[in-house]
Amino acid sequence: MKNQIYMEFYKKLKEIVEPICEKYSYELVDLEYRREPHGWVLRVYIDKVGGVTVEDCAYLSEKISKELDIKDPIPHSYIxxxxxPGLDRPLKRKRDFERHMGEKVNITLLEEIEGKKKFEGKIFKVDESSVTLKIDDSFVTIPLEKIKKAMLIVEF
Structure with missing residues (x-):
């Protein structure tokens, strides 16, 4: 029950925030709403072609804040x-994997494939329901719904 209430709340926030992001040519990567030591925090992670600047964040923060003030979906104070999302951003959707084609990722699965739950390799192919990694000289295809966590590996 508690999880369902959170999901409905998350959906409501997304319905407010995502159109604003799209209107100004940003992609809503993720939303996070949580209680922290200094109070409640709503984090909005955005991206755009060419990357996000501090000015982008400030600009979109102002636009989102105005709309949240009007619609008032959060019944108490928050930041x-x-x-x-940072260099080591999580990959959650098909388009996240597509955008990072050829880059190295670390994927943790909900259940084993080929006797393993963790894979590290380069994104080789993405289709509607799976991502294929190139690991050394072999390939492994992973259904998107079996991915628990996928993170880019930052190489310097």
């Missing part, structure tokens, strides 16, 4: 933070 709004708008930021980029």
């Amino acid at each position: 709004l933070e708008v930021s980029s």
Whole structure:
């Protein structure tokens, strides 16, 4: 029950925030709403072609804040933070994997494939329901619904 209430709340926030992001040519990567030591925080992670600047975050924060003030979906005080997902961003959707084709990722699965739950390799192919990694000289295809967590590996 508690999880369902959170999902409905998350959906409501997304319905407010995502159109604003799209209107100004940003992609809503993720939303996070949680209680922290200094109070409630709504984090909005955004991206765009060419990357996100501090100015982008400030600009979109102002737009989102105005709309949240009007629609007032959060019944108590909170802090709004708008930021980029960072270099080691999580990959959650098909388009996230597509955008990072050829890059190295670390994937943890919900259940084993070929006797393993963790894979590290380069994104080789993405289709409607799976991602294929190139690991050394072999390939492994992973259904998207079996991915628990996928993170880019930052190489310097």
